[in-house]
Structure formats: structure tokens, C-alpha cells
Amino acid sequence: MKEGKSAKLNHQQQHQNGHLSPSKFAKLFDPEASWDKDQLGDVLHWIRQVIGLVCGLIWGAIPLVGGIWFILFLVLSTSFIYGYYAIVLKVDEEEFGGHGALLQEGLFASVTLFLLSWTLVYSLAHF
Template sequence: MKKAKAPKAKLEHQNGHGLPFKFAKLLDPEASWDKDQLGDVLHWIRQVAGLMCGLIWGAIPLVGAVWILVFLVLSSGIIYVYYAQILKIDEEEFGGHGALLQEGLFASFSLFLLAWIVVYSLAHF
């Protein structure tokens, strides 16, 4: 005789609430965002962009300060399009354009440079 399975328990955080974040929320302009959640999402999008650009720049091989500026413009453009056009976030609620555009910038720039230098050095020397 088979035993009935108990329903799977909902994953919970230590505070007892269910998971506060779902991937569908990433593209939902109607979703509500708090400052920490939006900051985390922008940070990780920028990290992925930094890693991808670093790998591509190093593999091609691109050299020069112009490509650093291209990365900064591209990375900031991706972030701006994401929060302004896709999520339709009002920047003033989150501290203005500067606060949202700077989210994760230093860390992604560091990751970009690291990936670019390592891939370039390994592939072309």
C-alpha cells in the first residue's frame, strides 16, 4: 500500500516569509520593488555584463582605453534600459539616476578588467 506524499513545504527564510523574489518579476513592469531588491538585481546584471565583456574583449583581442569607455557606456546603458524601459521604475523613488546607475559599477569594472586581462594574457601570449 502506497503512502500519500505530504505536500512539499514552501521554502522559507529565517523570518518565516516565503521567497520574496521570483524570476518572473524580473520583466514585470507592474511588480513592486524595494530599494534592496532592485539594487541586488542591478548589481548582478552589471556583474554578468562585466564578465561577458571582459571575456569577449580578451578573446578578440581588444586593447586600449577606448574599450574601457565602451564597456562603461555599454554597462550603464544596459542598466538604464532595464530599469527605465523594461521595469518602468521612477528613478526619484530610488535616489535618482546616479544612485541606480552606480549600483555595482565598481565591482563590475573590477571583474571586467580581471576577465579581460586574464583571457587576453592566456590567449595571446
């Protein structure tokens, strides 16, 4: 009986500390997992933020300049998000508001993060 309470307490502490349990991490790649609109939106938002930051750091470090690189970021980011929800998760996009709603999740925040990181790294590394 104490072991059951201890395991439940550990799970609650893990959840409160913000750590993902193995089952939640596995859900990110499970096409059979059930998603609600908010959960999927949060996952897509944070994936897009990571893509924006990584691309901004790389673009600034290389150094790349010009609008073509901004367009390439948009294409890469959108393609990755589409591939994730359509191919990996195999969700029915109509349940979540269609392709437009899913592809728009986190877009504007990631563009801002991308431009900020690109500009900062470029300015610090090449001046």
C-alpha cells in the same frame, strides 16, 4: 491539508537552496511588480556583474586593447542598466534615490571584474 503543507515545504526548500521560483523570475521582467530599494539594487548589481564578465571575456578573446574599449564597456553597461530599470521595469527612479544611485549600483565591482577577466583572457590566450 497535507498537500498544502507539502507545497509550502517545497517552496521553502526551493528558497533555501537559492533557486528562483518561477514567480521571482517573472518579476525580473514585470513592470507592474513592486520593488524595494535593496531588491532592485541587488538585481542591478548582479546584472552589471554578468555584463562585466561577458564583456571582459569577449574583449580578451578578440583581442582588443586600449582605453576606447574600456569606455565602450562603461557605455554599454550603463546603457543596459538604464534601459532595464527605465524601460523594462518602468520604475520611478526618484523612489530609489535618482538615476545616479541606480546607475552606480555594482559599477565599481563590475569594472574590477571586467578588467580582471579581460586581462586574464588576453594574457592566457595571446602569449
